[in-house]
Amino acid sequence: MTSDARWVVPFRDGDRTQRSLLGGKGANLCEMTNLGLPVPPGFIVTTEACRSYRAEGGQVPGDLFRQMDEALTELEEATGRRLGDPEAPLLLAVRSGAVFSMPGMMDTVLDLGSTPVTHPGLVALGGELFAWDARRRFLEMFGKVVLGVPEEAFSQVLDRAIAEAGVKDERFLTPDQMAQVVSGFRAAIRDAGVILPEDPREQLRMAVEAVFRSWDGDRAVAYREMEGIDHDLGTAVNVQMMVFGNLNQRSASGVAFTRDPATGENVPYGDFLTAAQGEDVVAGTRLPEPLATLADDFPEAHEELVANLDRLEAHYRDMCDIEFTIEDDRLWMLQTRVGKRSALAALNIAMDLVDEGTITREEAVRRVTPVQVERLLHPRFADRKVPVLTTGLAASPGAATGKIVFSSEEARDRGRAGEQVILVRGETSPEDLEGMVASVGLLTARGGLVSHAAVVARGLGKPAVCGASALDIRLEDQTVRVGETVLHHDDVISIDGTTGKVAVGEVELVIPKDDPRLDTLLEWADQFRDIHIFANADTPDDARRALAAGAEGIGLCRTEHQFLGERLPLIRQIILSRSLEQEREALIPLEAAQRQDFEELFQVMDGKKVVIRLLDPPLHEFLPSLVDLKVKHALGTLDAEGERLLEAAVRLHEHDPMLGVRGIRLGVLRPAVYAGQVRAIIGAAVARKEAGGDPRPEIMLPLISTAHELAWGLNIVHSTAREVMDAAGVEVDYTTATMIETPRAALRAEHLAPQVDAFSFGTNDLTQLVFGLSRDDVEVTYLPSAMELDLMPIQPFATIDRNGVGVLVEMATRAGRGVNPDLVTGICGEHGGDPETIRFCHELGMTHVSASASRIKVARLAAAHAALAQSGPDASA
């Protein structure tokens, strides 16, 4: 760096676009200054200076102090006060100001310039106590931050003084007592073996260096690690004239928002403390008053403040928050930025700003995040700090309160009778479905985010906390224990499936209402996105919910859900059948039932695509648990049917069911089952067509890993469809798809794509196979440790792993389109509702993503954000 470099920028020379040079706080101080708002004058030591300091191993840039001196001289002229001047002393605030907010992570020195020499001037300004108090504050901050004296050295002195004076806190000390404290602080610094320079210019230089150093402090480094902030950015330092909210009773400090950050209502919001500094407001030892009362106490300052807030919001075209100080009835603006807000406020402010003509619809869409939409959709605990019993996996969003029941039958009966019950189980199986439907929420001790309980709950739109491994459920005495706590059957608990929290007793819930403004925002969002949003929906009810949420089709209908409940005996007959004849007979009623399901589904989804996946799970999933059967067998309590089921369960038992006989493999071993499903689908479509409908089925084959498997499956599909259509004399426009969920399918995409109309990436299974990681088994064991130790780049089941899974998805998409340019591509599964994953899909030019009904709205917005991100930054930013 040459000495010509500009290390120092006065507030009047900067603006808010210079964030990376001036830091966020400094850039906005410049902006306010240039708007003519009453900002205490000052200058900024730039991030560039900090970077140079770090690069040179802790040497300040050669010209820095000269430039600071120049800026200081200018500041003295502007304020009519001088640093170190006994009569009109200038006091300075020296604050860090990084590019990205790092609240509380770095150091600040206030009241710099309060020295024995300037004491008379300070007394003249605010009296004896004020003067000694400023000295005290300075010595403590400078001592700690710049000289490295331990905090205890100061707190001991102060505590002793307070105790000796017999008062509540330091505000009630007399000037003499405060003078004693100052003298004690000076002794503490001396005793620490460090030297306090008396020259305030020297102090200023040291304070600036100390702020530079604090960038590399342990806490700051750890915070940046956590937030992913580049360590090389460095911090700016804001040097500004002190103003005193604690000067007298005509002084105050406060914070304000241009609108209500909780609701978005267009009224200024905030609070303040009379006769206090900003740090006193933050410390929270005194209860602040609401901003509205400022009009009573400081009518002129209030009027000016409200006008400034209007001015700032119009200028920033968004809700802002500010810090202000009133010194002897004069208003000073200390900070501003675009304010943080609740989800509801984000929505309302964006919509209001559009209504007010301040921002465009595109800007409104950009300003609401998918996470905020998620919050707007589901009930949640009203109090974030409610004491929790235990925390499990956030398996299905929403919160609920209800009585504990341990059996699905009881849940079914009492739930249908209108009682609010929460089903608490070790894990769930298909047999539990009716009980799950009738409960207000689900809580399981085992299983991950793709466990049966979690998947079904999301499909039903019901809150669920899964894998709460601290739960010790004892059916023998109908209790559930967590450590020392024992809960009984019928005790009330509350669960929050958005956070995974479980609480004892009834917890107050926030229940969002359907918000037409959200629907309007999402309709706008739909105009910006170019990726379709489909739903994972298995039943007509699921489909209705998905449509209501704005789904454009069904991207995944899992047919196994048609085999549960009252149909379970039918599929068990198929499993137990000992001849093709028996199998055929058992298939007849099942096929008829499925056909009815599909007819209703096509009716609900008339004119929209419905992607139906043929049976995927291993057959033993339709049997009772092998352990239960074996135990009953040993106890001699199994009937003849039970013994047959046991025999089948033993025969079908698998070491790793995820990798066993499922998907197309099941089809190969039980071709009649697949053929029956195709007959039901095409038969239903024929019936809908005859009734004047517009059914659009797509038949999808699961767990393909070779081109020949796909060809084999498609042959069954096409030949069966042909038979049905020929028999009916009606043609149906059906299409076909293959799941890409094994790495091999992705690697062989070139040979799969010519055979089908569509690829659907099953990123749940693909992630499990790429990592060799069973979500069910590691989500509550290995993954938490791995995330903590930073061994995983991301939570790969929440967000697509671009570096591994994503590489295969990209290879397959490219290879598939290379041989079949019309190939439809999409993803289904949990990732389909994740914003970052949607962005990835958008970048790959996928046709659609398919998400569970409860995430459709989130996905619509995320898709718009993905498209807007690609089209360039927000013009208003």
Add this chain to the structure above:
Amino acid sequence: MTSDARWVVPFRDGDRTQRSLLGGKGANLCEMTNLGLPVPPGFIVTTEACRSYRAEGGQVPGDLFRQMDEALTELEEATGRRLGDPEAPLLLAVRSGAVFSMPGMMDTVLDLGSTPVTHPGLVALGGELFAWDARRRFLEMFGKVVLGVPEEAFSQVLDRAIAEAGVKDERFLTPDQMAQVVSGFRAAIRDAGVILPEDPREQLRMAVEAVFRSWDGDRAVAYREMEGIDHDLGTAVNVQMMVFGNLNQRSASGVAFTRDPATGENVPYGDFLTAAQGEDVVAGTRLPEPLATLADDFPEAHEELVANLDRLEAHYRDMCDIEFTIEDDRLWMLQTRVGKRSALAALNIAMDLVDEGTITREEAVRRVTPVQVERLLHPRFADRKVPVLTTGLAASPGAATGKIVFSSEEARDRGRAGEQVILVRGETSPEDLEGMVASVGLLTARGGLVSHAAVVARGLGKPAVCGASALDIRLEDQTVRVGETVLHHDDVISIDGTTGKVAVGEVELVIPKDDPRLDTLLEWADQFRDIHIFANADTPDDARRALAAGAEGIGLCRTEHQFLGERLPLIRQIILSRSLEQEREALIPLEAAQRQDFEELFQVMDGKKVVIRLLDPPLHEFLPSLVDLKVKHALGTLDAEGERLLEAAVRLHEHDPMLGVRGIRLGVLRPAVYAGQVRAIIGAAVARKEAGGDPRPEIMLPLISTAHELAWGLNIVHSTAREVMDAAGVEVDYTTATMIETPRAALRAEHLAPQVDAFSFGTNDLTQLVFGLSRDDVEVTYLPSAMELDLMPIQPFATIDRNGVGVLVEMATRAGRGVNPDLVTGICGEHGGDPETIRFCHELGMTHVSASASRIKVARLAAAHAALAQSGPDASA
């Protein structure tokens, strides 16, 4: 095709290099003709003609019949006989002759030219019976092959005639009776509604076309599918003068080998039938005489034959087999080819030919196949056709006979006492180890080729048949049933782990001896290969066996095997430990035990690399089965320790253990276990070094899927090793490796390679993950069906799947070497012993393959073959 094409080639115009044009048989007939051997003259209709016929939808090429006529005229001139000539009739044999042998799959017409017109000439040649018999043979073959008359039409006539004559078979019919049969055959043809043309030229044309058509017959197509022979090759047709081994008692037909095809002994070998045609020898209705006695009956022909055999072997530079006919004391050579031989003969012949100076060492290496080496190493059933009770998976090669025992304790006690017992189990677990060691063989009803039983058996070099799912083992009455057969405890069974066969009772076994010639051949092979052969070996005993088989190092030492047997209680203590303190205490004796193991291992493998994989399997594998514990718990028979084990089994239970907490994940959750292992390894190496040894440990981390996981694991390795070495004041040259067994590791190879010295591809797991297929679960369910339906390109657990798994291996190898040019690469696991996989590894330039001890010798040869294949075809071929 123009009419200039050469569709017909006389024997004198071809040679053995023209196999693809002339077919195998034809090319060798040409070769023998040109060697001056007595081949009945003839010509070949080329495969090109057949291909044209097929391409034109069954139209013979325009010029074919004219060229056939020309060749026939020439043939008539050469033989002095003419087709259809009443006095000197020429009879023809019309035989198929494909490029690759398709024995018995295609059609033949003999005695063509025996018609009513030529009858007098045939009588003159061989008498009335001979003449009628030739007519009969012709009519039957032409009727069946060319005219499509069902075989029964002829057999009925013949059977009736034999019955009426009251004789044993057709050879004992009188001329009149045979004339009746001929007349009956003609009637049968007529009755079938087809017309037999009387012109033998027309018959010849039809016969050639029939042979063409037989190329696309069902059996031939199925055979080619099975053998992977291209359907478009087509067949040649050999048209040749008939010679008659059945002319009189001075005639005979036989087959001969230039050496003994069973042992390789250098004496002609074969057998013959007097007064018989070749097909009579094949039919097996008469017992042929050994070739040696030919010298007594036909001394001149014998002498000539032996000379011809010598001639052929010298010319082909290999053992040949031939078919010959003696017609009225005159020897004719009907066919030759390089002969098929037993494994033992292959070895002996190759070694003898080198000794004789006929072939080079390289040729000898090329001429013995890995499969033959495999056969030479293990006991097998002496009789291939022994009746089998059932067939399971060929899990560990070798055969054994012994008494059935159902419990490992009993197997251990009786086996140690010297009894031959076969342990029969549903499946095995680590608790069964001692019983497995003491048994002569293992038989399980469940589990695939990587089940516990299979892996352990291969490690122990013990025969095993696994997954024999027809077995119904009933421990309550100590029986095992297969269908109706009931076997009891102590009954004798025999198993062949090379074929998967299980037989009742004692079966005679062939027990190969150590053959120094094999070792010599393999030493030669070692000079041609450039890929190192390492062993999978877990114990010092394994290592000794591997060294004896020629292993150059240990590529995979699975440390979990150190936790079995008497150490099982120690690892269980670790699992049950409730504090780090308890865990540490339990680790102490385990660490000491491991250290001893490693010391002995390093001593055995002094100066050779030993790649040690840290603990891989999930901890619940060291617990009793959850089902057993639950059952005992329900029955109230579980003691306090049992209840604790049950609690742990429930806690550690996994849905998909393959994808659960194992490998590095286990290390992350139990870092003390990994650190203890590293201390044991480095401690052992230090001790060996202090004792003057040269230990070369490589520490390998399993189931890596991210670069950070690897870094985390390596940090434990290096920091622990540092501590141990510093404490001892001894430096050890250890290296590190990562398994590449998840697809993600392969995809991220670029980020793993800089951290380690070596990649070891765990292709077992990689294959399972790439296909999403658990070997244990699908090997006896889905895979057999998939192979049958041709849905899998290969058996992916036997031979590496080049199109899927191989793509990842190649990507990873390339990426890894790109950033770390010195990277050592190898594969371990089942594929390491497979010749095709070794070829793949060789092509990728891998450093080594690691195979189980029992496959080391096979792998050495396969590696040489891979190198020789790349260096070009056999110069002698």
